[in-house]
Amino acid sequence: MAADKNGSAESGDDDIGFEHKFFTSFEDLYFRMTDSGEPVAVLKLANNEAILSFDGLKREFMLKEDSRDFRMLDRVAEGLQFVRGLRPGDRLPKEVTSREASWEPQDRHRRIAYQRLTMQLVTWLTGNENVISNVTELAQVAEDPQVKKNVQLAFTEAAEELGLGRERRDEVVQYIETLARELAYIEALRDTFAEVERIDEKLQGLRRIYGAERSMIETVDQVARLSQRAIKLFRDYFDQIDAQTGEILSMLKNIDNQIGYIRQVRDALHCRLLPWEDFIQIWKTVFIVRSDENTNKIRDIYQFLAPRYMQFNDWVLVTRRGALKSKPIGGQMRW
Structure with missing residues (x-):
């Protein structure tokens, strides 16, 4: 049923509508x-x-x-x-x-995901299974004529290994294409994470610059540590999904479970990276220099990082201290 433009209860179950x-x-x-x-x-x-x-x-x-x-x-x-x-x-x-994504990766992300999976098949075939993480290296290897021949052979041998028979190699091709569509989202999120890493690099640089400034040393030190904590959290997710991708035959044998796992990681990464979008744009123009503008940006990103990545006990102390100092914000009422 189409959504009522006012969001009334007449909307369908997947549309936001209320009775009150x-x-x-x-x-x-x-x-x-x-x-x-x-x-x-x-x-x-x-x-x-x-x-x-x-x-x-x-x-x-x-x-x-x-x-x-x-x-x-x-x-x-x-x-x-x-x-x-x-x-x-x-x-x-x-x-x-529906457990699908509300956003779409780019064609390059689909290509990278497909290349990564086919390279995993080739390395499985040669007995040297590993994950090629570098995108430039991956593209170079994937375009090698001999590697392309090996990919076709790997499809055939994988079909035999999966118990399908060599004549059903096209089913393996379909499996790989299906997994590539799912993993394309991970590749897109990997690009977003690279932008977060660039912010962290700048924060670590600013930490060194402001290290001797008494009025800023505590804040910039906290920001740098919180940023590193965020980086570790994201890297752990990517390491887990890369390790899963590295076991290519296991993925193909349990494709439905693998799709569920990929979507779970996709959603976990997406909801954690989404709040970074504004800061990614802002910090693209930040240079590692001491300035009033950078001082304000460091304080702003601290307000963003603290509630998300500070240890719980530390955050409780900060919020209590802030509550004692805070004054009502004009123009805003909270219920």
């Missing part, structure tokens, strides 16, 4: 995540912006757990992990409804 009239009473109502990862509804009241937590809405409207609105808020909260914002009437992201 509150959700259709404000034309500019939308949903987003806060910096701390809390799903909220945002609306304008005169010159003020009201931020309403989902838990607060459930309590205020006395929504029961089995009610449509309660369940819809939960699904919207899940969907907000994968997109920047949602409005009543929007369709929920595909990650929530």
